[in-house]
Amino acid sequence: MSRFVPLSDLPVGGRGIVVALDAKPALAARLTALGFLPATEVRCRRRAPFGDPRVYELRGSQLCLRRSEARSVLVELA
Amino acid sequence: MSAATLATRGPIRLGLVGSPNSGKTTLFNALTGLRARVGNYPGVTVERREGDALVDGARLRVIDLPGIYSLSPLSPDEAVVTRVLGGEIAEVPPPDGLVLTVDACTIERSLLLVAEVLRLGVPVCIALTMVDELRARGGRIDLERLSAALGVPVVGVVGHRGLGLGELRRLLPHPERWSQPPLLPPSEPRERDGWLASVLTRVLVQRPGPSRSTELIDRIVLHPVLGTLLFALVMVLFFQLIFAWATPAMNAIDGAVGAAGEALRAALPPGLASDFLVDGVVAGVGSVVVFLPQILLLFTLLHALEDIGYMARAAFVVDRLMGRIGLEGRAFVALLSSYACAVPGIMATRTIPSPRQRLVTILVSPLMTCSARLPVYALLIGAFVPATTLWGLLGLQGLVLLGLYLLGATAALGAASVLSRSVGRGDALPFYLELPPYRVPPLRLLAAQVWGAARAFLRRAGTIILGVSILLWVLLSFPRTPAPQGMPPAEAARVALEQSAAGRIGHALEPVIAPLGFDWKIGVGLIASLAAREVIVATLAQIYAASDEDAGSLRDAIRADRDPRSGRPVFTPATVASLLVFFVFALQCTSTLATIWRETNSWRWPAFAFGYLLALAYAASFLTHRVVSAFTS
Numbered sequence: 074m075s076r077f078v079p080l081s082d083l084p085v086g087g088r089g090i091v092v093a094l095d096a097k098p099a100l101a102a103r104l105t106a107l108g109f110l111p112a113t114e115v116r117c118r119r120r121a122p123f124g125d126p127r128v129y130e131l132r133g134s135q136l137c138l139r140r141s142e143a144r145s146v147l148v149e150l151a
Numbered sequence: 152m153s154a155a156t157l158a159t160r161g162p163i164r165l166g167l168v169g170s171p172n173s174g175k176t177t178l179f180n181a182l183t184g185l186r187a188r189v190g191n192y193p194g195v196t197v198e199r200r201e202g203d204a205l206v207d208g209a210r211l212r213v214i215d216l217p218g219i220y221s222l223s224p225l226s227p228d229e230a231v232v233t234r235v236l237g238g239e240i241a242e243v244p245p246p247d248g249l250v251l252t253v254d255a256c257t258i259e260r261s262l263l264l265v266a267e268v269l270r271l272g273v274p275v276c277i278a279l280t281m282v283d284e285l286r287a288r289g290g291r292i293d294l295e296r297l298s299a300a301l302g303v304p305v306v307g308v309v310g311h312r313g314l315g316l317g318e319l320r321r322l323l324p325h326p327e328r329w330s331q332p333p334l335l336p337p338s339e340p341r342e343r344d345g346w347l348a349s350v351l352t353r354v355l356v357q358r359p360g361p362s363r364s365t366e367l368i369d370r371i372v373l374h375p376v377l378g379t380l381l382f383a384l385v386m387v388l389f390f391q392l393i394f395a396w397a398t399p400a401m402n403a404i405d406g407a408v409g410a411a412g413e414a415l416r417a418a419l420p421p422g423l424a425s426d427f428l429v430d431g432v433v434a435g436v437g438s439v440v441v442f443l444p445q446i447l448l449l450f451t452l453l454h455a456l457e458d459i460g461y462m463a464r465a466a467f468v469v470d471r472l473m474g475r476i477g478l479e480g481r482a483f484v485a486l487l488s489s490y491a492c493a494v495p496g497i498m499a500t501r502t503i504p505s506p507r508q509r510l511v512t513i514l515v516s517p518l519m520t521c522s523a524r525l526p527v528y529a530l531l532i533g534a535f536v537p538a539t540t541l542w543g544l545l546g547l548q549g550l551v552l553l554g555l556y557l558l559g560a561t562a563a564l565g566a567a568s569v570l571s572r573s574v575g576r577g578d579a580l581p582f583y584l585e586l587p588p589y590r591v592p593p594l595r596l597l598a599a600q601v602w603g604a605a606r607a608f609l610r611r612a613g614t615i616i617l618g619v620s621i622l623l624w625v626l627l628s629f630p631r632t633p634a635p636q637g638m639p640p641a642e643a644a645r646v647a648l649e650q651s652a653a654g655r656i657g658h659a660l661e662p663v664i665a666p667l668g669f670d671w672k673i674g675v676g677l678i679a680s681l682a683a684r685e686v687i688v689a690t691l692a693q694i695y696a697a698s699d700e701d702a703g704s705l706r707d708a709i710r711a712d713r714d715p716r717s718g719r720p721v722f723t724p725a726t727v728a729s730l731l732v733f734f735v736f737a738l739q740c741t742s743t744l745a746t747i748w749r750e751t752n753s754w755r756w757p758a759f760a761f762g763y764l765l766a767l768a769y770a771a772s773f774l775t776h777r778v779v780s781a782f783t784s
Contacts, residue, residue: 099225100581106221107583108260110344122375123471128586132259133359137467137584139474 080129080138080146083117089148090114096145108132109146162203162210163324164244166235169252170264171218172587174280177310178252179215180599182320187215187603198501199231199243200603209324214246222267225580226504236271248274248326250319255285255292255307256359256588262347265301266336274326275303278319282307284588290359297354302332311593365460365588372464382468385461386487389452397491398522400444408437426628435620438683439613442494442742443605449488449495450604451597453502458592462502463584470582476564477571479503479582482512486563489519493743497750498608505580511570513747514760517738518563520556526685527734528552534706535727551731559735562767608746615745623682626653627690648693653678667733667772668726668780670714680739687739725779729772736768 083089091113094101108131109115118135119128126139169175179187183202200215216235217228224230231240238245251268253261258279268275277297285292298305304322308315322329337343371377412429419425456462466480473480481503489496496516503509536548632650635643648654657675664674672694680687688705695708712721738744738761747757 099223102223103221103225103581103583105340106223106263108263110263110347112344119369119373120375121373121467121471122379125471125474126467126582126584128373128467133257134260135586137463137470137586139470139582142581142583 076150077147078150079144080115080117080148081127081140081143083115083148083150085117085120085127088114088116088151090151091146092149093147094145095147096142100142100145104142104146107136108134114151115146115148162212163248163326164212164214164246165323165326166246166249167213167215167252168232168236168249168268169218170220170254170257170261172585173218173252173254173257173261174278174308174310175215175218175252176600177593177596178250178278178280178308179213180596181310181313181316182211182323183213187599204320204323206320206324211323213250214243219264221264222271227506228504236273246273248276248323248329250278250323251275252278252280255279255282256288256290256362258292258355259351259358262350263343266343266346269301269303269332270335270338272335274329274331276319276322276326276329277301277303277305278315279305279307280310283309283312283314284362285359288359288362289357291356293354293356297350298330300350300353302330302334304329311596362588368589369464369586372461373467378464378468382465385456385465386483389456389484389487392448392452397444397448401441404437404441404444408433408440412437423631427624430628431621431624435617435624438620438742439609439616442492442608445492445495446498446605446608447601449491449499450601453484453499454597454600455592457502458590458597460587460589463586466584467586470584476568478508478512478567479505480584482508482567485512486516486519489516489521492521492523493517493519493740494608494746497743497746498604500750507574507580508571510751510756511567511574513750514570514574514756514763515563515566517740517743517760517764518559518566518736520559520735521684521740523684523740524555524734526688527680528555528731530688530691530706530709531727531731534710535722535724555731555735558732562736566763566767615748616742619741619745620682623653623679626656627651627679644693645695648675648690666776667769668723668729668776670721672712672721673726673730677733677737677739681741683742684734684739723780724783725776728779729776732775733768733772736764736771738764 077092078089080089091109091111093111094104094109096104113131116130117127118130121127121137124140126137127143128135128137129143130136167175167179179200179202182204184204187200187202198217202213202215204211204213214235216232219229219232221229222233222236224233234240235243236245236249249268249271251265253265265277279292279294279297282292294305294307306315306319306322308319310316336346372381412433415433416425416429419428453462456465462481462484465484468480469483470480473482482500484502485496485499487496488499493516496519497513500509500512500516503512532548532551536551539547541547541550627648629652630650632647638646653675654671656678657671660674660677661669661671664670664677669677672691675694676687676690679690691709692705695705695712709722710720713719714721744757744761747760748754751757
């Protein structure tokens with residue numbers, strides 16, 4: 074398995090380091106404002122019933138994202 | 152700017168900026184007390200709150216701006232902040248200074264917004280909130296170094312306990328004296344990331360650990376199975392409270408309004424003035440006030456769940472389900488509230504950030520079976536559905552009622568699915584939701600929020616509801632026909648109603664509603680029920696000259712009623728089924744229309760909602776009438 078995966082593929086409990094954002098400018102800007110900067114450590118904490126959305130922990134906050142948005146964040150498995 | 156020019160120019164204007172959950176509203180209430188003015192920004196449905204404070208003889212006007220994650224707006228809320236700060240809204244002059252609330256526990260993220268705000272070049276002072284929580288979680292921030300690194304004043308505060316407020320208040324009257332950063336934070340991404348890291352290494356002495364209580368509670372609340380069960384339980388309780396607790400209060404208000412009307416009627420000489428005051432004005436005011444228990448209860452529960460931190464979790468649990476019909480988790484609560492009444496339900500859509508999803512939720516909420524439909528269903532089911540049991544345990548009457556509830560809910564979900572693909576399309580807002588740590592909301596804050604919502608309802612929707620109630624009274628009482636001598640009062644009331652404008656409209660409507668199986672009497676009832684659905688029961692009682700005291704008499708009267716031309720019963724099974732279905736769909740409620748108007752700031756959406764629901768109602772009733780006629784004749 075590649076060390077670089079979309080955030081949406083991170084298993085619950087898994088950690089990753091943000092490498093890049095692959096999204097339209099508006100979404101990329103918002104993900105940045107929410108703290109998804111390069112080198113930020115992200116942890117997948119929980120999943121909702123049926124697997125989507127999921128809770129991620131980063132920069133001191135817990136953030137819930139749907140798969141469709143989390144797919145845009147490329148992380149390196151840590 | 153000298154103190155003299157400030158004094159002649161009015162109060163010092165301070166904008167309160169910060170990300171959601173950063174303690175902004177708590178700080179606003181701590182600074183301004185309960186004297187906030189709540190309104191809307193021109194042209195958009197974003198709530199506008201301003202409050203005054205007097206500090207050292209200086210008048211301050213604090214503008215509570217919507218919570219934002221960034222100054223590049225995605226939603227109308229965020230766009231308002233950008234426009235106010237840019238001085239683009241004529242009614243809201245740009246603030247003299249900004250108070251930026253930063254949650255100490257999420258400073259690693261919040262510094263991004265700080266950098267953006269500092270780059271505006273306006274005087275900024277930072278209120279570092281939740282410093283008590285930071286300490287409890289073992290974190291430490293060096294405030295002096297933070298102030299030095301950013302170049303602006305920084306005050307640590309705990310809004311609801313008043314800690315740090317004295318120091319902040321001393322700063323507020325003099326934005327022109329606040330220190331300004333010698334060098335603005337860089338905007339180029341790579342440089343900005345470097346700036347962020349260097350500030351953090353200097354000021355964040357110790358990162359806060361996870362909040363243990365939040366971790367523990369979330370183990371249950373966000374558990375895939377337990378969390379779902381808890382969600383169902385909370386929602387059932389929520390619905391029960393709004394439905395069951397508000398009903399006694401509403402009945403009490405109903406009774407009090409009735410008694411007040413009778414007392415007024417007894418005190419006044421009989422005539423037009425007395426009729427107008429009692430049946431028009433007092434009844435109209437009553438029809439507004441009767442919503443207050445539900446609104447107060449709904450907003451208390453909504454704000455309590457929101458402030459505690461549960462609402463975000465509930466939205467998380469149910470998001471997948473709502474996503475299937477193109478909505479998001481937060482729409483669920485609004486739809487559920489609409490079971491009690493669409494008025495609070497529509498007001499509950501304020502928690503949905505995406506304007507288009509909010510609109511879709513508003514447009515389908517009248518389809519949820521509200522409590523005002525119950526008296527209508529009860530009358531018709533009681534009169535025409537036999538009280539037999541199926542398979543020994545299920546009552547047929549109850550099953551029909553359940554069927555009507557299910558039909559409404561199914562129609563709402565279907566309509567949401569269609570509307571979110573048409574009206575709600577092109578929604579650029581991505582879904583994200585912060586799960587804040589659990590917090591105990593200060594009661595004062597809760598009270599201020601609930602009071603603000605209730606006052607806004609009375610002022611915005613109340614005036615329209617009152618106006619329409621009076622208009623309907625006019626239609627139902629003019630032109631006036633004097634009763635012949637010796638006619639019993641009930642009979643006289645029936646004649647007066649038939650001769651009134653509403654009675655004539657009912658007759659005129661007959662060709663249009665005949666395909667649904669309705670005669671002119673039902674037509675008058677439908678017109679009267681525009682005030683509120685349950686009014687059709689009282690109007691039918693008046694038409695059938697049935698006494699109000701005896702509920703059974705109306706039931707018997709409509710059972711016995713026969714068409715004078717054909718001699719066949721007016722209320723055939725097909726007509727009853729068709730009327731029930733009509734009430735499932737039709738938006739027969741001016742209070743709901745008034746609320747939609749106020750909440751969307753446009754006549755377009757209430758007109759659209761009324762139109763599409765009327766079309767649905769007409770089509771469904773027509774089909775029902777045809778099908779049932781075919782089976783029963």
